[in-house]
Every structure is written in C-alpha cells, then in structure tokens.
Amino acid sequence: MFKKAKDNVEYLISLFLSIFAALLIGALIMLLNGQNPIVGYKALVLGAFGSKYKIATTFAKTVPLILTGLATAISFMSGIFNIGGEGQLYLGAFAAAYIGFTFTNLPVFIAIILAIIASALIGGLYAYFPAVLRVKYEIDEVITTIMLNSVAILFTNYLVNYPFQAAQGKMGGTDMIAEAFKFPKLVKLSKLNTSIFYTAIIAIIIYYLIKKTPFGYNFRIVGENGVFAKYAGINTKRYMILAMVISGALCGIAGAFEVYGVHYRFLQNISKGYAFDGMLVALIVKNNPVGIILMSIFFAMLKTGSNSMEVATGIPSELILVIQSIIILFIAGENGFKKLFKEYRLKRGKLVK
C-alpha cells in the first residue's frame, strides 16, 4: 500500500510544485511589465469566482474540457493516440445541429437523445477509420488523426456556407435548433446549462469503466504492454479500436453539447481548440478521471479569469497561455522531480539498499 501511496503523493507534490513555479514565472513576467502580480492574480481569481455569474461561466467552460479530456485519457491509456478530437467534435456538433434544425417536431426528450447518439456515432466512426488503419496496416494514427482534423473542420465549413447556410443570412452558421431543444440555462445570462449534469453522468460512467471494470483493466494493460496483453489472450487490436471509438464518441458529444447548450446552432468555428486543451488536461493528470475534472476546473478558471484580469489590470490574457505551457513543461520534467526526491531521501539516509 505505502509504495503506491508514496508514488501518488510524490506525483501530487511535483504537480503542485509545477503549478506554483508556473504561477511564479507568470508573476515575474508581470513584474517585468511593471504590473503588480498580486493585483493581477487577485483579478484573475475574482474574475473566475467573484460572482455567481462568473462561477457559472467558469463551470460552463469545464464541459468541453472534461469530455475531451476523458476522450484523450481512454485512448492514450490504451496505447493508441487520438489527436483527432477537434475534428470529431466538429462532426459531432454538426450532426447534432442537423437533427436539431431538421426534426423540429420530435418530442424534446427523443430529439435530444437522438442528437447525442448521432454525435457520438459520427465522432466514433470518424475515429474508427484511423484506428483500423493503425491496427491492421500500422499506419501511424497520430498523423492520420491530426490530418483528419482539417478534413472535418473544412468539410463542415463547406456545409454551413453552402448546402446548410442559415436562412436568415448569417454566414458560417446553420439554422437555429428548435427552441424546445435548447438546454435550459442554470444561471441567467451565463453559458452554464444542463449539459454539465450530462457531463457529470458521462464522467462517472467513464470513471467506472476505467477504474472498476475488467474492460478498463484490459485497456490499461493493452496500453502498458501490448505484447503482454496479447500473450495473456487479450484481443489487443479490438481493444485499441474500441478505445479510439469511445474517445471519438466523447468528442462528438462535446460538440453536441456546444450546439445544444451554448450556440443553439452549428458555427464554423464552434470550437476554440477544446480538444487540444482537453488533451493537455489529460496529459497533466496522467489520464486520471478525477484529476481530469479538477484540472478542467483549473484550466477553465485560468480562461475565464484571464479576461477579467486583462480588463481590470491591463495584463494581457495571453499570459495565461504562458502559464499553461510552463505547467506542461514542468510536468514533462516530472522525472527530474522524482530524482530530486530520491536524492533528498538518499541524503537523509532513508533509502537503505
């Protein structure tokens, strides 16, 4: 027990050290710019949590981060790398919007279920092909999925500008979905809507799948040592494809939620790189589902707060990107921290033999 606990504690310490160091460097940059970092960070935190509206905005931002983060986790832990979340999100969003503005007479409940299923299907299908190419022909899925992002984004751009152009002249967007299908807002004027509950349910399911079921165990072993998994009788190819499809489906659903909860239509730039942010989140917390939720909140805080910070203090919101990158950089150096720990313990004479 203690060994595992020790590993986790060490990881948490290095994570917090990384975040702290990143914030410190951010503060240094503010100082160099002649601004007071205490004022800046205060504005950041207040901007993210200072009022009911602000808290709602922050939490609204966690929805796509959590979904794409979980999507990344399940594929990366299985040893197959879905970098195509952005494309899957666009296609999923479009499919959901299509159902929303085409079948406007359907009962609300059925329409929403249908939209979610359609987005998951199309997202999953779009991930299925690169997965099969990888498993059957060893074509690198990192490259194919990255390229398929562009295909999906440009294809949906075409769709919204030509065949599905909005009736009322708005460029780069489809028609609105039926009024009744829109997810209700939880806080007035904010973007926080009921999709956060659906997201919570999905997160619980994925957590259960990864942590408690033999399937999750198999995903993990396939990712850790595929030869071992194969030797023990696991159909590694099937698991890798399945992981990729689940990952794509989650990204597709993230797209559907953006349509039904935030924009009420498909827009040609509906995602601002959510899937890539989700990937960062998952990487930082090493695919841990609970960690993904917490880190998503932290990232959402940085995003929401940085705008208020810019308005209040004039510190450019891009600084937050610097902080994010530095955290990643430090986490990548986690082994360095581990070595430090080891040497420290060595010095203290706690490591015998």
Place this chain on the structure above:
Amino acid sequence: MSERIIELKNVSKQFPSVLANDNISLHINKGEIYAIVGENGAGKSTLMKTMYGLHEPTSGEVYIKGEKIKSFSPSNSIKRGIGMVHQHFMLVPSFTIAENIVLGSEPRSKRIFSDKKKAVDIVKSLSRTYGLEVDPNAKIQDVSVGIQQRVEILKTLYKGADILILDEPTAVLTPQETEELFKVIKRLVNELDKTVIIITHKLNEVLTISDRVAVMRQGKLVDVVNTREVNEKILAELMVGREVLLEDIDKPEIKGEEVVRVKDLVVKDNRGFDALKGVSFHINKGEILGVAGIEGNGQSELTEALAGMRKIEVGHVFIKGIDATGFNPKKIRELGVAHIPEDRLVTGLSKVSSITDNILMGSQFKEEFCKNKLHLKRDKIRDYAKKLIKKFDVRTPSEDVKVGSLSGGNMQKVVIAREFSFNTEILLISQPTRGVDIGAIEFIHDQIIKKRNEGCAILLISAELDEIFRLSDRIITLYEGKVTGEFKNGEITKNEIGYYMTGNRKEQV
C-alpha cells in the same frame, strides 16, 4: 607470482538506490586466474566496471600495477594493459575478423589508408603467438559464437592487454567451446604470463579454471578462497548465505498418455526466414521434455508458435487430440496451456503495473474476481494476490508494489505464480531461471517438478544445459530449426549432447 597487479582498497560504489559495492578490499596477483562469483545483483559487474574504469568508485582506492588510479576511463585502463571481453560481443558483423581486431587502431599505409594486408598479417601473427586459431578473412557474421569470442580476446591482446577481464564468458558457449576457451585461458596465463579475471555464476567452471575465487553477496565481499580448498557446495553456500540443495529431485515415474503432438512444424522468424524447418515431437502427461540448443536455433519461435503468438506456416499442433494449429493465445489457453515466456519483461509482465494487477491477468473475467463480468472484486483480487505472493515466496513489501521495481528473480516468481495457478495441463516454459539467483532457481525448479508430478505435460526450453539435465525426462536437441537428436535423460552426457547442439552427428563423438 606475488606481484599485486590490481589492488582495491575499501572500494564502495553507491548508486541512487543501491549500495552496489560495500567497502571491498582485494588484490589480484600477476599471473593468476582470479574468479569473481556471486548471485545476480551481488555487485560483480559493478566491481569489474570499476576495475576497467567504466565508473568511478564513490570511495576507496584502486591501484593498477602499483599505481593509484586518479581518472577513471576505459581508455586509460587500456593504456595500462587492461582488456575486457563483454558478455555481449562488440563486433561488427559485416566486417572480417582482421578488420574487427584492428578496428580503432588500424595499421596505415601512407598514413591515411588503412592497410588491409598488414592487418591480416598482424592477426595471423597474433593467432600464432597466442594459439588462437582464426581465419582473418572470414566475416564475423559467418563464424560461430566461440570464434567470435576468440576475436574479442585477440582484440584485447592486439591492444596490448596483459590483464584480461572476461564477463560471463561461457554463457553462450557449448561444452566443447567452453573446454577450448579454458585451454586458451590456461595457455595465456601459464605460458604467456597474462592475468585473467573471470566473472561467472557457474560454479563447476570456477572450480576447473581458477586459482582463487572471490565470493560476493549483496555488495559485500564475503570471502576470497583458494580454489583447491573448496568445492561447489561450499561456494554455493558462501554465495547464497545458507545451505543450498540443488541435488535431490524426486521424480517418480509417471506413465501418461500423449497430450501434445507437434508435426512437421515450419515457422518463420521476425526477418521472414524459416526458424523451424519441420520440427516434430510429442509430450506425455507427467513428462518434462527438455529442448537443448544454443540460443537462436529456433527455440523462441517454437514456444511462440505453440503459444499461439506466432504464425504456423506448415505443420500441425495437436493439444489433447484437438488440432490447435492457428489458434490464438486465448484459444490455446482455453485448452489448458500456460506459458512462462523467455523474456518476462517484454512478454510476461507489465512492469508499470502492481503485482496484484499482474497476477490478475487472465483471471479478470472469472466469476471469482468479477461480478457479472463487469465489476472487479478488488478485495478478493487483493487476497488472491497476497495468497500467491506468500505461496510463491515473492519478496516484496506489498502487493501494490510495481513489478518493475522487483528483482529479476521475484519478477519471475510473479509470472510463475500467475501461470502455475491456472488450471493447467500443459506448460510451455522458456528460460525459467534466466537472470535469477540460486536461491530462487532452487524454488522455481521445485515448482516445475511439482507440476510435473501433478501430471502436467511440460515443454522446457533452456540455454542452461544443467537445468535441462536436472529437470527433463526426455531431451531433444534443436539445431538450425531442426531436431538433431532425441534422448532419454541419463542416456547421454552433457559433452555428447554438445555435438548434437552444433549439428554434428554421433559419428564425430
């Protein structure tokens, strides 16, 4: 004879988590054959690397030919006349023997061009002087392992070594090649005044070749003894620190029906060449069939094919009368086959997972550990892991420890614990004790025999002839993908079997 050619004074080497050498003082005399023995992880290699200058000791002093070493580097050591033959040869396969020997300090013509003819002459004269016959123009890839080792030795002699360090020199040799090597070593020492340090874990060889033996255990020098005054049993006890009983094995005769039949098996290796060229044999219930052979003669491909991990091109495998040709690993396992793979880290374990998760593999959908094939019963799994850890004597502080942090022997015990606990009738066992210390070897052998006595049909592949002879009921020899001989254990000596392992038939014995 009493000149101290190498002397270590209170040498310690601390690695981040291990004290590999703990205050070691010893001396090696000029003109002696000095053996260093110890279990894996006892610190032999570290000590040897310190002598060769590959790393600097944390504390202590090293003297070579009476001179204190200040800067540790292999090139300095070579200048001082130390040569080392690594366990894994450092040769260029596509170069000729002569080119390999002079590599790095080639004779020049007109100061620029390397002079191949002169290199050949040099190698010929070296060969004559030291009695190490080689063909200078043969390419490394075309000569046997034994010759390659000669080339390595010649290489060090060419660089002017008068102290030779040999790291596990006999690990890859047949008994005949080992005998040849020992003759060479004796000649180098007795007639040419060289000093040889030999690192090994084969005690019988230590007794034949060395003058003195240093025994290491857990980083400490336990004792230095005169070889004449000890026997194998005493050395083993010094190494392990307790009594070792590698002698008595109880193998009651079991008359069982045939369980496995392999017919005309043809299997390709990773490069697409035929690794097995029509191999046939059978295994009965309660029988251990040993496969003797030098590594790389199709053994790996044979186990992989039987385990369903490698495609069978031609031929058939029958398990319990069922044609299992082309079955995947899952189907093979469902027939009651368990498998100890030759490389536990690549195939047999996930080293970043806990011991528990490694033991769970293969049982994760069993009702005992998984409710409705959906919910893992973590408590039950933990208890099971604890039980196996105890039963198979895995030395670990906890079942949550990552397998990668265990020693080789304990990792192997985890694999064996898992595979031997399935309800098996057939066991494929490959290199069960590779990199495992003597204490664990004893235990693993006992477990294998226990399985045999319970009626398992066992295929045992091992590069250690001693192991094959100790455990097997029947032995087949594999050479270049073909079965070259089949014997009842006891019908043939180790020496005789060596000829079959190199493809030479009985007439040459």
